Amino acid sequence: MDKTEILKQYLPDAAAPVIAKWIDYFQCEFKVSRNRGTKFGDYRSPFDGKGHRISVNYNLNAYAFLVTTVHEFAHLYTWDQHQHKAKPHGTEWKSNFKRMMKPFFDLEIFPPDIKRAISNYLDNPAASSCSDLTLFRALKNYDVKEALVISVEKIPANGLFKWKDGRVFRREELLRKRYRCVEVSTNRVYLFNPVAEVELVKAS
Template identity: 55%
Template sequence: MNRTHTLSKYLPEQAVPLIDRWIDYYRCDFKVARKRATKLGDYRARHKGFNHRISVNGDLNPYGFLITTVHEFAHLLTWNEHKGKVKPHGQEWKMNFRKMMEPFLEMKIFPDDLEVEISNYLRNPAASSCTDVNLFRAIQAYNIKEPNTAETLLIENIPTETLFTIRGGRKFKKLEKLRKRYKCVELTTGRLYLFHPMAEIFVAG
């Protein structure tokens, strides 16, 4: 299976040619990864004969996959320019992320509501699109539910004191909101965790 065909399974169709060119131009090993709970994508700088390496979670919808891909390529470009001498998500990365997002905005790839949130986010990009609740919510709205899978809810949409489970079966109780995240207690251990408002959870009927 050729790379263009593979990319077209994960990216909006209009974005495929440019991402494909970037992979060659920047000599990057690009990988579609399994879902990772702690990150959406990853960048590793070239070293000891290895190319730049980028991986992006394959469970993202096409818009989320594209935004994460551009995020990681902005890290690559920043490394090429500064060789690790600047902060990972400092002004240099922010400038490169804005610059690399421009062609996709010009292509009008994104739905209007999502484009608005992307434009707002680009004023001061953060370490992850997940940290901008409005952008993350707009991206998640375009998820397609797989058939024959259990119905998920977002933790921000369930009442305080509700019991819920996460993938893997661990059980929690939702507590109060602390700034931007919800404090939850794991029932079996009593340990406290902070959940992103858009975290997908399961509630018994």
């Protein structure tokens, strides 16, 4: 199976040939990675005899996989131009991300809500990365939903949810950008990202 056909397993079909060309052009090692809870993708610059390396989590939906891939290739291209002189998500990276996203806009690959979120993200200098919540929410709309899985922000006030390790929390008020949540068994307070995915605990 050639590179394009493999990429079609993870990307929208029309995007796969473009990404395959980038991999060859930049002589990049591209890896589909296991799920990493703290990040969607990763770029490593050439070091110790190794060339450019990009990895993207295997379990992303096709649109999230594409946005993450372009995000990391923009890091690669920025490094090629400026090495360590440019900030990770600075002006140079934003310009390259916008330029590298254009082919996929031209191909009309993205649904309107994702396209709008990407455009807003690129026009907003305060948004530092793909952790931008508006873009994250738009991409998550296209995930295959699991039963009872919900984001923290959608749990009603004082509602209960279960974290990945089995601990149960009560969702309380929003404190700036995170929700104050109390672990039921210990009464300890934790702060949760609004879009963190948890399991809703239904009232008995």
